[in-house]
Amino acid sequence: MSTNKRNFIESLWDFFCSLKLSISLLIGLALTSIIGTIVPQGNIPPEYLQTISESKFKLYQSLSFFDMYHSWWFMLLLYMLTVNLVACSIKRLPRVWKMVFEPQLVMDESLEKSLSLTHEFKISGDAVAKLKNFLASAVSTPVVTEKDGAIHLFAQKTPWCRLGVYVVHLSIIIVFVGALIGSFFGYKAFANIVEGTSVDTVFTQKEKPIKLDFAVKCESFSVSYYNTGAPKEFKSILTILENGQPVKGYEKIPVIVNDPLSYKGITFYQSSYGQAGEGSAYHFNVSRRGAGGSAHLDLKKGERATLSGGATLEVLEATQDVRQFMPEFSGPAAKVMLKMPGRNPESFIVFKNHPEIEEQRKGELVLQYAGADEKLYTGLQVAKDPGVWIVWLGCALMTIGIYMAFFLSHNRIWIRISNGRAVIGGTASKNPAAFESKFEALVEKLKVL
Numbered sequence: 001m002s003t004n005k006r007n008f009i010e011s012l013w014d015f016f017c018s019l020k021l022s023i024s025l026l027i028g029l030a031l032t033s034i035i036g037t038i039v040p041q042g043n044i045p046p047e048y049l050q051t052i053s054e055s056k057f058k059l060y061q062s063l064s065f066f067d068m069y070h071s072w073w074f075m076l077l078l079y080m081l082t083v084n085l086v087a088c089s090i091k092r093l094p095r096v097w098k099m100v101f102e103p104q105l106v107m108d109e110s111l112e113k114s115l116s117l118t119h120e121f122k123i124s125g126d127a128v129a130k131l132k133n134f135l136a137s138a139v140s141t142p143v144v145t146e147k148d149g150a151i152h153l154f155a156q157k158t159p160w161c162r163l164g165v166y167v168v169h170l171s172i173i174i175v176f177v178g179a180l181i182g183s184f185f186g187y188k189a190f191a192n193i194v195e196g197t198s199v200d201t202v203f204t205q206k207e208k209p210i211k212l213d214f215a216v217k218c219e220s221f222s223v224s225y226y227n228t229g230a231p232k233e234f235k236s237i238l239t240i241l242e243n244g245q246p247v248k249g250y251e252k253i254p255v256i257v258n259d260p261l262s263y264k265g266i267t268f269y270q271s272s273y274g275q276a277g278e279g280s281a282y283h284f285n286v287s288r289r290g291a292g293g294s295a296h297l298d299l300k301k302g303e304r305a306t307l308s309g310g311a312t313l314e315v316l317e318a319t320q321d322v323r324q325f326m327p328e329f330s331g332p333a334a335k336v337m338l339k340m341p342g343r344n345p346e347s348f349i350v351f352k353n354h355p356e357i358e359e360q361r362k363g364e365l366v367l368q369y370a371g372a373d374e375k376l377y378t379g380l381q382v383a384k385d386p387g388v389w390i391v392w393l394g395c396a397l398m399t400i401g402i403y404m405a406f407f408l409s410h411n412r413i414w415i416r417i418s419n420g421r422a423v424i425g426g427t428a429s430k431n432p433a434a435f436e437s438k439f440e441a442l443v444e445k446l447k448v449l
Contacts, residue, residue, distance in 0.1 A: 016087040107414035150418035164404025171397035178390030193218040215241040272379030283370035
């Protein structure tokens, strides 16, 4: 009974120490990270529904694609990789540790046969002192050992670089710990702020409100366009308020994409924008075709105005620059619904810069769009991540570990002196071709000692 239990534990241990498991987990994390890159993370549902169907939205939501890095299955991959790294380190570190801090000081016959680089030469006089000074200048201060009538010299260079892979392992675990701290104690939310107003509450993707201990005010919002009508840059001017007063140093800060505002560990990213709708007034001049004079009308979105003769006019939607929807036109435009008495309602677009389009409609009433007193709102992503500095520490350690593991080599040199002859042997942990050249140069210098 105990044997079966031991075998199961050993099998489980071998599974978590497996290199195949490491590769599989890394590939899985890479593939899922691609999904997290392609699918925008942390947006509000209406923004997703503008680009994908409702069925796809429900599928992606059930798979946690919109908040992938906090999903249970992504966390499971991270936990398994962490256990895998710890298990591999525990299994292999003792041997490497002994090699670094308890090196073999004596080059016996078995070690000499295992070395691919050896050279034998004659010595005379006080060879030990000369060879000690030679190794000290060429490699490092050697350790001298006497055994079986022979004198052994051992010198090594950068032995600690063998620990680079374990520094990388540790850095990955630290990054994971930082990410978990950010996941449990931080949040990602959003806020829509109309120009001239402020908010002190943000909302998570699940519409959970989070109260801030300060307020954020949108002083103004602007957007510029390419010639094609596509948005070129949108910018918010934000002010941080505490107790209703601006915080010094955080007044009228410009925020654009990739240039966020951070305050008290909370970062505000420019994400989206739109028309506020509330309080916006749309201006029209209405006249009867062939008659002189016109009437001025101010309408709000969704409001229906009654014109002379019983006709009604309603603003369905409007834009400050129609090029983003209709590249062949430019300037402000409004989509309206006109209901003439005894006729079916008619919806059409009225362009401020293109009155000829309205002339072509040949309706009884002629509409002229004069623009709008319209406010925009800025859409901000709000993120708090208390584990970010731990992640940066892990990244710094990872850089050091990668440098140790890939750019440094553990070089070892042995010299055995007996009966007027000496044998030198050496090995390197990586880049044997370069070490062979160095070894041959050492041999050449030894010949002239």
